[in-house]
Amino acid sequence: MPASRLPTGMDAYDRITRNAAEVVTDEEARALADAPDGKRAYVGYEPSGVLHVGHMLTANKLIELQDEGFEVVVLLADVHAYLNGKGTFAEIRDTATRMQEQFVAYGLDPDRTEFVLGSEYQLDEEYVLDLHSLELETSLSRAERAMAEIAGDDTATVAHAVYPLMQALDIVYLDVDLAIGGMEQRKVHMLARDTLPSIDASAPTCLHTPLIADLTTGVGKMSSSGGLSISMEDSGADIAKKVEKAYCPPTADPDPTDNGEERENPVLQLFEYHVFPRFSEVVVERPDQYGGNLTYGSYDALETDLESGELHPADAKGALATCLNDLIAPGRERIRSDHD
RNA sequence: CCGCCCUUAGCUCAGCCUGGUAGAGCAGUCGACUGUAGAUCGACUUGUCCCCCGUUCAAUUCGGGGAGGGCGGACCA
Numbered sequence: 133m134p135a136s137r138l139p140t141g142m143d144a145y146d147r148i149t150r151n152a153a154e155v156v157t158d159e160e161a162r163a164l165a166d167a168p169d170g171k172r173a174y175v176g177y178e179p180s181g182v183l184h185v186g187h188m189l190t191a192n193k194l195i196e197l198q199d200e201g202f203e204v205v206v207l208l209a210d211v212h213a214y215l216n217g218k219g220t221f222a223e224i225r226d227t228a229t230r231m232q233e234q235f236v237a238y239g240l241d242p243d244r245t246e247f248v249l250g251s252e253y254q255l256d257e258e259y260v261l262d263l264h265s266l267e268l269e270t271s272l273s274r275a276e277r278a279m280a281e282i283a284g285d286d287t288a289t290v291a292h293a294v295y296p297l298m299q300a301l302d303i304v305y306l307d308v309d310l311a312i313g314g315m316e317q318r319k320v321h322m323l324a325r326d327t328l329p330s331i332d333a334s335a336p337t338c339l340h341t342p343l344i345a346d347l348t349t350g351v352g353k354m355s356s357s358g359g360l361s362i363s364m365e366d367s368g369a370d371i372a373k374k375v376e377k378a379y380c381p382p383t384a385d386p387d388p389t390d391n392g393e394e395r396e397n398p399v400l401q402l403f404e405y406h407v408f409p410r411f412s413e414v415v416v417e418r419p420d421q422y423g424g425n426l427t428y429g430s431y432d433a434l435e436t437d438l439e440s441g442e443l444h445p446a447d448a449k450g451a452l453a454t455c456l457n458d459l460i461a462p463g464r465e466r467i468r469s470d471h472d
Numbered sequence: 473c474c475g476c477c478c479u480u481a482g483c484u485c486a487g488c489c490u491g492g493u494a495g496a497g498c499a500g501u502c503g504a505c506u507g508u509a510g511a512u513c514g515a516c517u518u519g520u521c522c523c524c525c526g527u528u529c530a531a532u533u534c535g536g537g538g539a540g541g542g543c544g545g546a547c548c549a
Contacts, residue, residue: 287542347509375509379508382508386510390511399509422507446508447507449509
């Protein structure tokens, strides 16, 4: 497994915010970057049996933050998963353990990562009363809007309204300075920033990672339910097949669809957000017929070559599949041995 | 609590009035064409017709009940 290798010449602020879609606020992030030691960053995940690229994208950021001196907390949000209808409590608890193992296999240092099960503290009387206090401060429609990107299209339940408020409280109870999440978390985090002062708690700084576009269309975000997604249980052949099918015009900025929907290039996104943060060098194997192998030390160089036509998408895809497979292989081994 | 509308393929829906177990678009799969994918052609696949009871030779279709969803009203001295 390659260690994360950050480009030289970047200051702490640049490294902390690298590949972020958004930071709230910039000033707060700069303050954290000035004195990162002992500061705490966290991400909460609903336990699921198998990590997918979305989990790994935020995990990349956690690994980088560890290297910057942050204390990293991973919340295995079993109660949240239960509130979001992900199964019985016993089932969810079981998957939490496996998820933790996969994060470690992926590269989170077990000695420097605090894994916390939500139910360890979220059912305490003090927590529940604080939660009710936040409920008093929050309109139903605000809570519902915060959850819109998280809870599918199913009818909103009372559980869904409570869910984001618990996320806000978690930030207090886990003593978090920097909340990490995908862009789908932004409304939850904004809600936390708005309402936490009402219980005399300080609002967190937030850093949001981009969402990888749908693999086959480049539209919207990759979902584990709908289209293709890449997960830790994929075999090398599975990954090769999925990457093969990916939408990949020779540009980082594809034209919108006929319906006017914005499109991204998911292959380039995977290079940018998954491959280069973890590999210092990427070798693209290319038949002599087309010019032989290419080597890239940065995402920008690869993007430039794809745009110019020097790098053909089919060759880029081959390298992408190889890299993704290398990233996933340790976790896949972990899953396999669990099944035995 | 009262009333109205909805529930059929993965998705959006048609069909039901005038019973004979079902269709379109999109999606998906495969092929052609591009050194990837997409676009474009060509072919193909898909269903406890929400559940229960009843009428009938026969119910997705008619009747009753139930569940889930949407909307409106009432209550809120």
